[in-house]
Amino acid sequence: MKAEIITIGDELLIGQVIDTNSAWIGQHLNSLGISLYQRTACGDNKEQILACLNDASLRSDIIILTGGLGPTKDDITKKTLCDYFNTSLVTDEKVLEWVTRIFRQRKMPMLDINLQQAQVPSNCKTLWNRSGTAPGMWFEINDKIFISLPGVPFEMKVIFEEEVTPLLKQKFELPFIYHRTLQTCSIGESFLAEKIKDIENELPSHIKLAYLPSVGAVRLRLSAYGNNEENLINEVNVICNKMYEHIGEYIFGENNDSLSEVVGNLLKQKNKTLATAESCTGGFIAHQITSIPGSSKYFIGSIISYDNKIKQQELNVTNDTLLNNGAVSEECVKQMSTAILNKFSVDYAIATSGIAGPDGGTDEKPVGTVWIAIASKHEVITKKFNMGDNRERTILRTSLMALDMLRKML
């Protein structure tokens, strides 16, 4: 069972929008046991969309289109599907009723272009869009399934989960693919590979290992293909146990765990609280922590002391420290971490100070120099890093390293 995705929109080609839909759909197809064979992005151009539909239908059984369903002129997917299937648009009364109701609820006038949202090719089954006005569409032609979804991510997701998934399960007897991913940080890709090369060399042919590096982290994904679900899971588990023996200290979580979620769970389990005192990370650590639902249980708050005045006024960093050691120093992050620990009466505190760049570097402290402190009631640990010369990456890696230091302390 092979699937393909065709994403439609000039904005994808000129790079004004990053395609997050494809990754999401790929994940969900995989969890259903459908493997995504290929994906294509093409422009808002009828001939090109038709060519992509032709090519994809020669390779795959399920073709999922996203984009081009909006109310405006550049949205041509529905008309192009009519051409492809040699049919025409008709008004779907249920969709019309739904669109009318949405506009009434929002107390907004209904425009002509909004009415067109209720028109669909005559040969499709419409898929209800709880989150918007553009319906999804499902076509079955010569044993091939074509599914057209809106490009707006949350509308696409709702339709995929509530309408597409049940229909796919009903239509196909699906094979089984089992993925398990170990998430590591604080070690590079080739060093990981060296440490687990014996495990890798012994992998059977139906189990694949992939290294997925990102800023400051590498994910190791094992994928097993077959029909016997239980056997596959057992095999992968045995391999993962060996991985934990060899590189356990670097593994912070599995699958889609984020480091902030892992740290949050540890804090919850131990019934402990956390606060941050951030300078160079400018609130990003607090944001990472509070992205997790339920974080209000353990996260108390933060003082972001971007200006040195605030470091002194709110976090008791001494004049001496700023004059003799500077704001980017071990002394400074130590003082910041213990100050926030006491002020917010928490069990653990993170403090960061560094030079994110592009300006502010010196010979002694080049751009990318960062100090991190983690404080508990019993100890303060500190560490110095050089995060390189990219502002965005420095903020991201500092956040990751700080959370990993806290994880190890917990």
Place this chain on the structure above:
Amino acid sequence: MKAEIITIGDELLIGQVIDTNSAWIGQHLNSLGISLYQRTACGDNKEQILACLNDASLRSDIIILTGGLGPTKDDITKKTLCDYFNTSLVTDEKVLEWVTRIFRQRKMPMLDINLQQAQVPSNCKTLWNRSGTAPGMWFEINDKIFISLPGVPFEMKVIFEEEVTPLLKQKFELPFIYHRTLQTCSIGESFLAEKIKDIENELPSHIKLAYLPSVGAVRLRLSAYGNNEENLINEVNVICNKMYEHIGEYIFGENNDSLSEVVGNLLKQKNKTLATAESCTGGFIAHQITSIPGSSKYFIGSIISYDNKIKQQELNVTNDTLLNNGAVSEECVKQMSTAILNKFSVDYAIATSGIAGPDGGTDEKPVGTVWIAIASKHEVITKKFNMGDNRERTILRTSLMALDMLRKML
């Protein structure tokens, strides 16, 4: 002149990695006047990569591959290119020297798999990778150009900018594409379309208008195609002037401006300072502001009062307010904003309090209820929103709305 991108990696298909490279490459090709015709993502599979290379070379003149150049076993791009071009790998001495130097500098042992990084197909010109060990590769075969780049974004970008761009400029006489994008927020796509429908109907055929909606914002992109650069720019500018007349109040910036950058520039121009007091946004507004280089000139800091205790202790929110109005109330954000304004001695302050969810909603204040206050020395303005039931979107939209309220005040 048509280009295509082929991104290689199972991780893209199973959705474990979001492809940001393609968008970046698309943008840069466009600014060179090369239009990206199509892009394809395929797996770590030799036959499939070969098929994609064949198909792309039938459609386009420049084929850019990313991914599969790492040191580990799942990286097969170089071997596949050897098959495609019917050649074999040879060691590039310059690359070998570079890789050896990197490992010596980092004081890390050089592994066998790292040595393989210096091997490239015999028929390529290597492209220097200042940021890593995997070189890029440039092939010219029968008037087609094939370019292979690493998948790690910052390595790909360095090679593209420093090596690929000059070679493309040297090789081709490039046509001209001019894009100008107006960034709007606080208005929906169909309402924008209604307001500018006369302008849209009068567009000449060589100028296209696209609506690019995202959470809380819609970008309007005008693209003009032709050979006379000056004329195209003039034509687009005349249209943009009309847009400003019709929808100017919703336009916060152009092209790649972010709202936090626009607000930052306004603060810098007026020599004013800013602080935030955040509850439901948990530091995200501070992070958005401090993502901008040079933000330390105007951003002083923040107090993130996730716990109500901190709202009282640090931001003078009264017991009365919390008991009678609750933390998610106009009274509360008013007190938070004026407290941080005075405590941090700044000219402007943003305060947020809301229910990001998924828990914590009530009938009276459902999940998504958010209050925002913007304070200056002269006034405090407040606004209530319902941001819907998605935590991530609520945080993002609240941040956007707060920055837009501040922009309008400035």
